[in-house]
Amino acid sequence: MTISSTFGRENNQRNMDTTGEVGSFFKSAFSVDNVIFGFDGGDLKVLLIQRGQAPFKDKWALPGDLVYPNEDLNTAAERVLEQLTGLRGVYLEQVKTFGAVNRHPLGRVITVAYITLIKISNYTVTAASFAQSAKWHNIDEVGDLAFDHNEILESCLRRLKRKVRTAPIGFELLPPKFTLTELQQLYDSVLRLPKRLDKRNFRKKILSMNLLVECPEMQEGVAHRPAKLYQFDREKYGQFVNEGFIFDI
Amino acid sequence: MTISSTFGRENNQRNMDTTGEVGSFFKSAFSVDNVIFGFDGGDLKVLLIQRGQAPFKDKWALPGDLVYPNEDLNTAAERVLEQLTGLRGVYLEQVKTFGAVNRHPLGRVITVAYITLIKISNYTVTAASFAQSAKWHNIDEVGDLAFDHNEILESCLRRLKRKVRTAPIGFELLPPKFTLTELQQLYDSVLRLPKRLDKRNFRKKILSMNLLVECPEMQEGVAHRPAKLYQFDREKYGQFVNEGFIFDI
């Protein structure tokens, strides 16, 4: 096989139907799968759906769908999220594509895995049918998932662990106003370090970035000294990045 | 549209041909594109091919191909590399999948981008036909590429820049035995920092990791004091990683 024939194949596609020599390349599909992370103040969670049909009937799985013919990959991931939760405009990141020949029992389907970070309080079960089919699971209690979804989840969790330290994405999992303790708990439950972060050092570090603005109001209704509330200043972050700043925890 | 119908679509694939309601999802294909990096002692290079046919005839492009029906994605990327260079078993990393609806003028083709790192001296033009169609380009002199390949290249370059600091992959671009100056030049040309790395600090840091073993022989045939040659100790690195070591430059 010469180089020009090898690399010519992509050149030579004359049509997109399934006839002719090129046809077999089109008996395949692609999907997106969405690892939707949430944080409830204690644990990192992932939103799973329970499958109603074969294959893997009754198994828990990542929400996902085939990509429509005229739909960009990101759009498909956003659609999956919106159909499940009603949420739009949230943090979405492509992580990795899984394409083992036999990963889907019914044919050749490669899937592009995405991470989504949502503020769990914004997520409301929008229909009764949902309540039975979608549920938050603690990240270490997901059990055996459908397809290769355990592998996908692991990849996405690794990515989250790395990224949460090098980009200000943790805030996507918290309500707009949060306490420093909540923020620290978030880091602790995502990172699962052998030792929890040191309270004083954590506060020093995060405040020294000058990315948090103090809210005028305080935490309310707690049986202890109420904490200050902070907001993440997106705009400032953008400025600082332009000046060469690199987020790092 | 209910959730079960939405998320049932992937469930419901009954066959992989193109008939029936599901058919339109299979009028699509996927390819891999390979960003093959090399280093010649001075500059970071990327191996491009010149297209012989439309679309984008005569344009430079990343080597790539459609994925065979029974081929894993990684295998396809390895095949593309081997057909172009004859090399096997080199460093390969999936980076990102590009799937804009119109990225391919002839149909819906999503492509999975890979980085490959090769020791440029191992790459030999294996056929005369190659010489005309494949060529190393300096990383900042690639010009206008076919398809969305400029975007793909940028993504892969960003990934390389990050990864070269956090994993010992730079060695994949150097011959098995190299001098510390060569190693530093590699980092300088990949990272393109505003200031070049400091020679003494760089040596201190890299040697303090205890991952390089000194070779008995020295550099030869240079018109100056010959440098010590080093090898990267893969095995030791594996051990250290198990003990929690994190590579960082």
Place this chain on the structure above:
DNA sequence: GCAAAAGTGTTAACTTTACACCCATGG
């Protein structure tokens, strides 16, 4: 002997880590 790159150490600035007690509130 000269051009060219190899090789080498010290100090100051900065960052990270470890660590313990008083404060404000609700019940």
Place this chain on the structure above:
DNA sequence: CCATGGGTGTAAAGTTAACACTTTTGC
């Protein structure tokens, strides 16, 4: 008044950054 988590500073250890001259070789 007590239980609960909020809030705070310092010192030691470690890391990074800046910096210039001597050595060895080929020609």
